[in-house]
Amino acid sequence: MSRYSKGAIILHWLMALMIIGNLLGGFLHDYVPKEGGQRAFVMGLHTSFGLTIIALTLLRLGWRLANSPPALPHYFTAGERLLAKAAHWAFYIAMLALPFTGWALTNRNDRPLMFFGLFEVPKFGLDKATARDFGEIHENLGWVMVALLALHVIGIIKHLVMDRDNLLPRMGVGQPRG
Numbered sequence: 592m593s594r595y596s597k598g599a600i601i602l603h604w605l606m607a608l609m610i611i612g613n614l615l616g617g618f619l620h621d622y623v624p625k626e627g628g629q630r631a632f633v634m635g636l637h638t639s640f641g642l643t644i645i646a647l648t649l650l651r652l653g654w655r656l657a658n659s660p661p662a663l664p665h666y667f668t669a670g671e672r673l674l675a676k677a678a679h680w681a682f683y684i685a686m687l688a689l690p691f692t693g694w695a696l697t698n699r700n701d702r703p704l705m706f707f708g709l710f711e712v713p714k715f716g717l718d719k720a721t722a723r724d725f726g727e728i729h730e731n732l733g734w735v736m737v738a739l740l741a742l743h744v745i746g747i748i749k750h751l752v753m754d755r756d757n758l759l760p761r762m763g764v765g766q767p768r769g
């Protein structure tokens with residue numbers, strides 16, 4: 592059975608964790624109390640991990656363009672192949688569009704944008720109204736990411752339960768079935 596390379600597997604799971612964390616932090620930040628700077632702390636992690644995701648996506652895209660992924664099992668239909676390919680590329684687009692629109696929306700206030708409290712990251716210099724529009728786009732793209740994730744996980748469960756095939760082992764989880 593062919594697998595993704597070790598580097599691709601580590602990047603996949605590390606980024607899945609960060610993106611799911613950022614979806615939770617983004618959608619739920621209103622419920623975090625403002626007192627004692629708790630919400631600011633959560634959003635500081637959100638923006639810093641979000642900027643890290645841009646760098647990791649570029650790294651991963653570079654890897655992906657230089658290496659072909661392992662071939663899908665031969666019994667995949669043409670429709671399944673197309674769906675998997677479209678969903679994977681849509682993920683790459685969302686993994687860049689989501690953090691860039693987040694970066695753009697930070698122009699709606701004049702607070703410095705910090706990277707894990709270590710250094711200040713420049714903003715784009717947009718006016719506040721445009722930055723607020725990017726806020727709307729960021730929120731909508733958040734839902735697009737949730738939808739893609741649901742499609743991705745449903746597809747994998749379908750293959751695991753109905754086809755009993757080796758998709759998860761391709762991504763480094765479990766042993767392939769004989």
Ligand code: HEM
Pocket residue numbers: 603606607608610611655660675679680682683686740743744747758759760761762
């Ligand atoms: C937001 C989180 C996630 C993102 C952005 C994501 C993204 C991706 C992408 C882009 C690929 C294709 C890699 C390539 O060929 O370039 C992939 C493959 C895969 N992902 Fe995820 N993933 C996420 C979460 C998950 C989760 C939660 C699971 C487990 C249920 C999972 C299991 C897999 C598996 C098994 C493959 C390999 C499928 C194959 O063999 O083609 N992913 N993922």
Ligand code: HEM
Pocket residue numbers: 610613614616617618634637638639640641642644686689690691692693694695696697704726729730733734736
């Ligand atoms: C893949 C990475 C990211 C994901 C998955 C993500 C997701 C989200 C989501 C779902 C929301 C909630 C939207 C709403 O309900 O209004 C949100 C809000 C926010 N995001 Fe992100 N984001 C990411 C990256 C970034 C980056 C890189 C920045 C800035 C550098 C950023 C800044 C913000 C800010 C400031 C808010 C709060 C908006 C508000 O108060 O209404 N995000 N994000």
